[in-house]
Amino acid sequence: MAEPGTIEIQVLRYHPERDEAPAWQSYQVPFTDDMSVLQGLQYIKDEIDGTLSFRWSCRMAICGSCGMMVNGKPRLSCATFLRELQPGPVYIEALAHLPIERDLVVSVDEFVAKLAGVKPYLIPREQRSLAQGEYPQTPAQLERFEQYSACINCMLCYAACPEYGLNRDFLGPGVLALLHRYNADSRDGGRAQRMPMLNAEEGVWTCMAVGYCSEVCPKQVDPANAVNQNKVVSAMDYFLRFLPRSGGTP
Amino acid sequence: MRGWWRRDPFFMRYMLRETTALAVLAYALVLTVGFVRLAQGEAAWDGWLAALRTPWALLLHFVLLAAMALHAYSWFVIMPKTMPMMFVGGRRVAGAVITRAGWAAAVLAALALYALARRWLS
Amino acid sequence: MKRSNAPLLWLPFGAGGLLAALLGPMLVFITGIAVPLGWSLRPDGLSYARVHALAQHGWAKVFLFLLVALLAWHAVHRIFHSLHDLGVHAGAAGKLLCYGAALALTVASAASLLAIGF
Numbered sequence: 001m002a003e004p005g006t007i008e009i010q011v012l013r014y015h016p017e018r019d020e021a022p023a024w025q026s027y028q029v030p031f032t033d034d035m036s037v038l039q040g041l042q043y044i045k046d047e048i049d050g051t052l053s054f055r056w057s058c059r060m061a062i063c064g065s066c067g068m069m070v071n072g073k074p075r076l077s078c079a080t081f082l083r084e085l086q087p088g089p090v091y092i093e094a095l096a097h098l099p100i101e102r103d104l105v106v107s108v109d110e111f112v113a114k115l116a117g118v119k120p121y122l123i124p125r126e127q128r129s130l131a132q133g134e135y136p137q138t139p140a141q142l143e144r145f146e147q148y149s150a151c152i153n154c155m156l157c158y159a160a161c162p163e164y165g166l167n168r169d170f171l172g173p174g175v176l177a178l179l180h181r182y183n184a185d186s187r188d189g190g191r192a193q194r195m196p197m198l199n200a201e202e203g204v205w206t207c208m209a210v211g212y213c214s215e216v217c218p219k220q221v222d223p224a225n226a227v228n229q230n231k232v233v234s235a236m237d238y239f240l241r242f243l244p245r246s247g248g249t250p
Numbered sequence: 251m252r253g254w255w256r257r258d259p260f261f262m263r264y265m266l267r268e269t270t271a272l273a274v275l276a277y278a279l280v281l282t283v284g285f286v287r288l289a290q291g292e293a294a295w296d297g298w299l300a301a302l303r304t305p306w307a308l309l310l311h312f313v314l315l316a317a318m319a320l321h322a323y324s325w326f327v328i329m330p331k332t333m334p335m336m337f338v339g340g341r342r343v344a345g346a347v348i349t350r351a352g353w354a355a356a357v358l359a360a361l362a363l364y365a366l367a368r369r370w371l372s
Numbered sequence: 373m374k375r376s377n378a379p380l381l382w383l384p385f386g387a388g389g390l391l392a393a394l395l396g397p398m399l400v401f402i403t404g405i406a407v408p409l410g411w412s413l414r415p416d417g418l419s420y421a422r423v424h425a426l427a428q429h430g431w432a433k434v435f436l437f438l439l440v441a442l443l444a445w446h447a448v449h450r451i452f453h454s455l456h457d458l459g460v461h462a463g464a465a466g467k468l469l470c471y472g473a474a475l476a477l478t479v480a481s482a483a484s485l486l487a488i489g490f
Contacts, residue, residue, distance in 0.1 A: 072257060143342065144335055162261065165251045166456065200373035205382075208453055209328050210264050225345075228332040235379035252459060268454045274392050275447035275473075277400055281440050282477045284403075285484035288427060292420040299418060303408040311404025318396035325393040332386075352393075360398035367402050370426070371417030 006030050007082055008089035009040050011052065014100050022100065025049075026089070031082045037090065038066055038077040041104075054104035061218050064152030067159070068104050069093040074159035074216045095159040097168070111155055114171050118179040118197050125189030141186040148181035148226055150219040157213035157223050163206050170206040171197060173213035173223030180226040195237055204230045267324040273317030276310070326352030381449050381471075388446025391439065399439075424488065433485045440481040444474040 009029050014022035027048055029040045038056050045052045057063040059078040066077040071091050082090065098106035157173035164170045171179075179198065183191045197203050207227045214224040255261040287298040301307055329352050330345030337343065406413045416422075426432050448470040455462045455470075462469070 140337065140340065162251070162254050162457065165254060166459075196373050196375070199375045201376040201378065202373065203376070205376045205378040208268075208457065209331060210261070211328065211331060212258075212260050212264075214331075215260060222331075224331045228328075229334045231332060231379075231382060232334075235382060238375070238377075238379035255457065265454075265457070268450055268457070271447040271450035271454065274388075274396065274443050275451065277396065277404075278440050278443040278447060278477055280404070281436075281443075282481050282484075285427075285436065285440070285481050285488075288420075288423060289484040289487040292424075295420045295423070299408075302404060308405065308408060311400055311408075314404065315397060315400045318392065318400050321389075322393040322397055325389055356394050356397075359394040363395060363398040364402070367398075367406075367413060367417070371402075371407065371413055371422065 005032070007040070007086065009037075009044065010089050010091050011041075011044070011103070012091075012093040013052070013103055014094075015051070015102060022093075024091075029082075033081075033083050035082045036078050037068075037070055037075070037080045037082060037085075037092065040082055040090070041077060041092070052104075053102045062152060064154035067095050067154045067156050069096055069159065074156035076154060076156070076218050079218060095155055097159055097161070097165040098155065106155075108153075108155065110168070111153070111158065111172070111174065114175045115153070115178060118171070118175055118182075118194055119190055120178045120182060122182065122185060122188050123190030123193065124187070135187045137186055144186070145181050145184035148177050148184065148221055148223075151178055151181070151221050151223075152219055154218065156216045156218065160212040160216040162210055162212070163208055167202075167206055169202045171200075171202055173207075173227060174221075176204065176207075176230070177221050177223035177226035180230060183230075195234075198230050198234050199237060204228070204234050207231075266320070267328075270317045270321035270324070273314045274321060277314050277318070322356045323353070326350075326356065381445070384442055384445035385449040386446075388442035388444070391442050392446060395439070396443070427485065427488045428490050430490065433488075437481055437485055441474075441478045444477040445471075448474040 006028050009027050010024050011027070012022045013019070013025045027044045029043050029048075031040060036059070038059055041052065041054050042056075045054075054068070054077070055065040056078065057065045059066075061076050061079040064076075067074060068077055069075070069092065070077065070080050071085060074095060077092075092104065094100045094104045094106050098108075098110075101107050151174055153174060155174060157177075158164050161170070161173055164172050176198075179194055182188050183194060204227050207224075209224065209228055211224045214222045217223060255265045284295075284298050287294040302311075326349045330348040333348065335342060336348070402413065403418070405411065407415060407417050409415075427436065452462065452466060452470040455466055460466070
């Protein structure tokens with residue numbers, strides 16, 4: 001029988017140099033009402049098993065490091081509390097659909113490569129001199145892209161997305177939301193350069209509007225909206241592409 | 251990924267939404283058969299009408315009705331996700347507003363269709 | 373990255389889905405429940421004379437054709453992608469079966485509606 005104020009945490013362990021396959025390991029963790037899952041893992045590492053590997057940094061849901069599956073759902077461990085998960089056991093695994101490097105650490109290489117590929121930076125429409133000053137932007141113009149800029153690259157949406165799970169070539173919710181963030185920014189003129197990524201099968205067209213990505217996003221980015229509103233954009237680009245465009249701007 | 255959709259109620263609801271397509275296809279087939287029978291003459295058409303009166307056909311259509319209603323409900327739930335941000339009077343229109351407007355449109359369309367049917371088929 | 377041809381099928385999917393959402397439930401109720409059971413609509417409301425006369429109008433043909441075609445293309449598009457979701461690798465044969473079925477319903481409807489005459 002568990003002691004009062006203790007909770008069982010089961011972690012899916014995997015050290016590639018010694019393990020054939022991942023295996024569950026159980027720990028008894030004393031907890032208080034204010035403890036996050038992250039703090040539970042830190043207790044395990046500090047007091048019970050120093051070999052446990054997991055990423056974390058800010059412990060306040062802004063760095064995006066501590067994403068993992070908690071009882072089958074993609075969560076930030078710093079923003080998930082042990083008291084919610086009573087009486088336990090709490091099952092913790094690495095984020096779904098992503099290659100496991102070690103224990104709860106997944107590879108972010110694919111994500112980073114895809115993100116770099118969509119040109120996630122402002123591409124000016126024309127050359128601008130310092131003398132011209134800053135870009136004025138109205139609150140309405142800011143609102144058009146601001147929520148998408150809140151993405152912390154935590155990849156919970158990739159663990160959530162079944163279409164990504166079925167097809168790892170999909171650019172995915174996070175990357176497409178960030179692509180949209182730049183297209184939607186009034187300061188940006190790079191939409192034409194980003195269209196090929198949207199228009200590809202691995203762009204918006206793998207999405208089936210399941211919507212779980214937006215459910216799990218800890219920053220309310222709503223990637224499902226970013227991806228699906230671009231289906232109309234992509235379709236219009238498909239059907240109108242042979243029409244002559246004026247001036248060379250999209 | 252096997253059985254992924256069984257692992258969370260959210261995914262089960264998604265799959266349920268997707269299965270409504272079977273009902274839409276079934277009804278399209280029923281209508282197509284109707285058109286064919288209509289073109290084949292009165293006897294064939296009466297045969298199609300008689301088939302619609304059988305218990306199996308009635309049961310099927312109750313199921314199709316439920317599925318169509320679920321399709322309509324879930325279609326407008328997802329519709330705001332497919333739209334760019336909308337602003338009215340400088341304020342952002344919430345997705346829920348768009349969903350409810352869609353449901354309202356569906357109810358109105360159904361009532362209008364029923365009114366038409368009352369006029370034309372009576 | 374190669375451009376996808378998905379928009380070709382996505383537009384009818386969207387149009388058909390909207391049509392099904394707005395008109396589907398009541399159409400099913402009218403043709404499949406109310407008329408056969410005589411619930412507030414006459415059981416002979418869909419008599420041959422009545423319907424045949426209606427179907428001779430050009431606009432009626434267009435509406436009825438679009439109804440069936442869009443519903444069919446919407447449905448098979450969703451069904452095909454659901455097969456992928458279920459892990460069924462239907463491939464080219466699956467595409468042929470699904471979209472072929474929609475094509476069959478489209479052609480049969482068009483042919484019948486035209487055969488009814490004006």
